[in-house]
Amino acid sequence: MSPAVPARALAPYPLIVFVAFFAVALPLPVLSQHVHEGMGFSLFTAGWVIGLQSLGTILTRQWAGRMTDRSGSKRAVLLGLPLAGVSGLACFVSTLIADPVPALAVLVFGRLVMGPAESLVLTGAMTWAIARLGAARTGLVMTWQGIAIFAALGLGAPAGLFLMRSFGFAGVAAGMGVATLAGLAVVLPLRAVAPLARGVGASxxxxxxxxxxxxxxxxxxxxxxxxxxxxxxxxxxxxxxxxxxxxxxxxxxxxxxxxxxxxxxxxxxxxxxxxxxxxxxxxxxxxxxxxxxxxxxxxxxxxxxxxxxxxxxxxxxxxxxxxxxxxxxxxxxxxxxxxxxxxxxxxxxxxxxxxxxxxxxxxxxxxxxxxxxxxxxxxxxxxxxxxxxxxxxxx
CATH class of the missing domain: 1.20.1250.20 (MFS general substrate transporter like domains)
Structure with a gap:
């Protein structure tokens, strides 16, 4: 196989990770400002709101891996991206609620939902690419997935700041939704691979x-x-x-x-x-x-x-x-x-x-x-x- 063939075969999977993590990155630089200055809560509360996504991610890594093995990588990604969209929708809805306490509750829900979304997309896209290119290219797959994450975080943060200045936090939430739709457009045409553990409970x-x-x-x-x-x-x-x-x-x-x-x-x-x-x-x-x-x-x-x-x-x-x-x-x-x-x-x-x-x-x-x-x-x-x-x- 020529070097160009693996590159073409690999490209969609880092792209999926890029758009998903772009949605993750958009609110990160503006969440503390929104929660503290916009909603009137303490910086301590703002810090917890930021950290909730990481908690959700840690708690769902094992579940996402097991689901990927049993249901297939494509199905895992097709669940993760809509969950990221739900997160963006919850963030948007929170801006429409006048009372800060229920608005914060909806925002917290959105942050928590992004945790399993990240787990599903990253695990699903990585195992999908390894299945398509072969285990002998595992290092290549993981390297480019990492590049996609760094690029998304590097570009998503300034994009989030721009959207916040131009449209407020509602604009940031809308940007999250657009990113997840772009991810679905990449995923849907791709050929799925069969689940590797159909009906088998991995230990x-x-x-x-x-x-x-x-x-x-x-x-x-x-x-x-x-x-x-x-x-x-x-x-x-x-x-x-x-x-x-x-x-x-x-x-x-x-x-x-x-x-x-x-x-x-x-x-x-x-x-x-x-x-x-x-x-x-x-x-x-x-x-x-x-x-x-x-x-x-x-x-x-x-x-x-x-x-x-x-x-x-x-x-x-x-x-x-x-x-x-x-x-x-x-x-x-x-x-x-x-x-x-x-x-x-x-x-x-x-x-x-x-x-x-x-x-x-x-x-x-x-x-x-x-x-x-x-x-x-x-x-x-x-x-x-x-x-x-x-x-x-x-x-």
């Missing part, structure tokens, strides 16, 4: 026993990303440095550039080897942030952190897919992704505790230690999971 604990090491490595590698986003601006401010935003730009450049240049490496040389190198680079970046005497080195450290974290998800994802039977692939991917969600949820409060006790630089030292713990965990597992897909029946 969650059994799958977890096969992938816990890869999931834990993913969790440890994602912690520095969460810590960087939460505390780098405060770190810069405490030192009197300018340009904190450049660290996030550098991080994003590192992620995208490495994925564009080396997306084939997990499939070619094995996930474990790629993850070991990636974690070492990420640890170096965190060390530079910890010891940086000025903003230039800190930005370079953030860029290296992005370059390091870039391929850990697809690298560990390759191992996950190769370690589980094909009939449990959706459940495995959903469970594996939940480790990433857990890292984002736990790193913020733990980082805050570290910052209070030892200062902001120690936050990045902790991030580097997490990366090194990931390296130790991989080394303790030997070569497990690096076998080729054809070596494991049903993979």
């Amino acid at each position: 969650f604990l059994g799958v977890l026993g096969l992938i816990w090491r890869q999931g834990t490595v993913l969790c440890l590698s994602a912690a520095p990303q969460a810590l960087l986003g939460a505390y780098v601006a405060l770190h810069f401010a405490s030192r009197g440095w300018e340009g904190a935003g450049l660290t996030l730009t550098g991080f994003g450049v590192g992620v995208i550039l490495v994925r564009l240049l080396f997306s084939h490496m997990p499939d070619k040389v094995g996930g474990r080897r790629v993850a070991l190198v990636s974690l070492a680079v990420e640890a170096l970046g965190q060390g530079m942030l910890w010891l940086a005497p000025g903003p230039v080195l800190a930005v370079l450290g953030a860029t290296l952190t992005g370059a390091g974290v870039s391929l850990v998800f697809p690298a560990m994802g390759v191992q996950v897919v190769r370690r589980v039977p094909a009939a449990s692939r959706g459940l495995a991917i959903g469970s594996f992704s939940a480790f990433f969600d857990a890292a984002l949820g736990l790193s913020g409060p733990l980082g805050g505790l570290i910052a209070v006790v030892a200062g902001y630089p120690a936050v990045f030292l902790a991030g580097g230690i997490a990366c090194l713990a990931g390296v130790a965990l991989l080394l303790s597992g030997g070569e497990e999971g690096d076998e080729r897909p054809e070596a494991r029946p049903g993979a």
Whole structure:
């Protein structure tokens, strides 16, 4: 198969993820403003409204994976996208309610619904693409799904700000609906693949026993990303440095550039080897942030952190897919992704505790230690999971 053929075959699935996460990203930069200034609630309440979607996502990852295995990837996506539309509709309806308390209740419902929508679309699109292109291209599939997510979040946030300034929060909600309709237009013409576990109940604990090491490595590698986003601006401010935003730009450049240049490496040389190198680079970046005497080195450290974290998800994802039977692939991917969600949820409060006790630089030292713990965990597992897909029946 020529390189152009897989590209054409792969393209619809990152596009599905892009439009879904564009809908996710649209309200993120304006929700706190809308809830606090527009509806009159506290910033604490606004923070909870923002975080509810992540809670909904974590709680539904396993369910979305099991449904994908039993009902098929296309059906999972065709349920997830309308749920995202329901989320946008609820956000829109909340703007029509004069009383702030019931308006907030409707908005909270919309935020919660977006959680299972995200789980279904991401798990469904990923397993669909792997089924169409073959398990040997798992790393490529996961790499491009990640690029689609980063692109959607990067473009959706400014688009949400524009819609908020131009049309208010109702315009943001309408934009969410338009994005989900665009996603349905991509999905409907695509050929479905047969469910892999028709009528079979996959064991969650059994799958977890096969992938816990890869999931834990993913969790440890994602912690520095969460810590960087939460505390780098405060770190810069405490030192009197300018340009904190450049660290996030550098991080994003590192992620995208490495994925564009080396997306084939997990499939070619094995996930474990790629993850070991990636974690070492990420640890170096965190060390530079910890010891940086000025903003230039800190930005370079953030860029290296992005370059390091870039391929850990697809690298560990390759191992996950190769370690589980094909009939449990959706459940495995959903469970594996939940480790990433857990890292984002736990790193913020733990980082805050570290910052209070030892200062902001120690936050990045902790991030580097997490990366090194990931390296130790991989080394303790030997070569497990690096076998080729054809070596494991049903993979």
